[in-house]
Amino acid sequence: MTGARVGSALTDEQAAVRDLVREFAAEEVRPTAAVADETETFPEDVWDGLAELGLTGLTVPEEYSGFGADETTYAVANEALAHGSLAVATALSVHCLATSCIAEFGTESQREAWLPEMAETGRPVGMFCLSEPHAGSNPAEMSTTATYDAEADEYVLNGEKQWITNGQRGGVAIVFAKVDGGETDRDDAHATGDDAITQFLVPADTAGFEVGKKEEKLGLRASDTTGITFDDCRIPAENRLTEPGRGLSAAFRTLTEGRIGIAAQAVGVAQAALDEATSYAEEREQFDRPIGDIQTIRHKLAEMSTDVSAARLLVREACRQAEAGEDYRVAASKAKYRASEAAMSVTNEAVQIHGGYGYTTEFDVERLYRDAKITEIYEGTTEVQKTIIARGVFGE
């Protein structure tokens, strides 16, 4: 990478992880990214490489064979990986959402049953099933239900989830649903509506777990995104991870952690675009000189570099607050909002600096530009982030 780096007050261990992932991304991930995008195929050998490095266990506690990464380590790993491919980084961060839910909310036997394998081999691949066709920014409107069958001591899931990353590759899903009556261990468990949302651990080979068609997307084309339908999908009652009524707050807590990862990924995409544009500006000549000698282009690169640095610092600040045990929701939203905006503007300018060539698949900036957009949408849109930030402004 040629872009100057700031905010590098990392511990030796954090810097070592960053360098390791950066090297892996440059040697193993980036070279496969264009073909994976074109063929819409997830590079499974890259995934196996991530597992060998221990990265599929990034957020898994060490006692379950994981990496036990702190927030900063998680962020620098995500940034470095997204520099190679946002599709791969997205798949990993969703896998990490699933392992985080099992680690935080699962029983001891569930942790032992799932986490070591998910950490060490990256299999089964994890999914996080919150969004639905009619419930995106407001997941409280979800209509997937879980009905308790007391005789069998099972829950029966019915409903439809949408936009599920790792939908085809995934082996185990964290599924959010509304408990629909039935006996549970809380007095108010018969409540319906938001009060009854909880989360379940659902193996993908359970009868009634049906994977829909793969979405055709603007970017992130190597990452499989599908719908998932639950048709009388029966799971043991012990697979319920949180009490009814606690599921939504659990989802938001997990997503706040995840948001730092997405923000870091956006920084990685922006840094990749800045690096590409810088190299191109050094090589491309017009009017008998490299375009990098033209003041207008130099100012573009200066603005891009400043955007990347500012976004990275916001990510680091969110990590600092999280590690200090502070309420970091607003900081995570600021980081995601500003980093995704930087990813959009920096990739846009990187295409511009490439001129007509930037509009072709011959150059990586074309893919980076298409990929960047998703960072403004998933794990909470920019508008949702601003709503959270505004609440912070008013101290609400």
Ligand SMILES: Cc1cc2nc3c(=O)[nH]c(=O)nc-3n(C[C@H](O)[C@H](O)[C@H](O)COP(=O)(O)OP(=O)(O)OC[C@H]3O[C@@H](n4cnc5c(N)ncnc54)[C@H](O)[C@@H]3O)c2cc1C
């Ligand atoms: C490639 C991809 C991968 C994804 N992966 C996953 C996954 O693994 N798991 C998962 O559960 N979900 C996933 N998602 C879903 C993603 O999180 C949602 O798309 C996102 O939360 C937005 O929801 P929506 O698409 O329904 O948009 P909507 O909620 O319908 O929003 C439409 C527009 O209205 C705006 N809006 C809505 N409400 C408000 C408000 N109150 N104030 C201001 N503006 C508002 C939004 O910001 C947006 O601009 C993925 C999505 C994509 C595209």
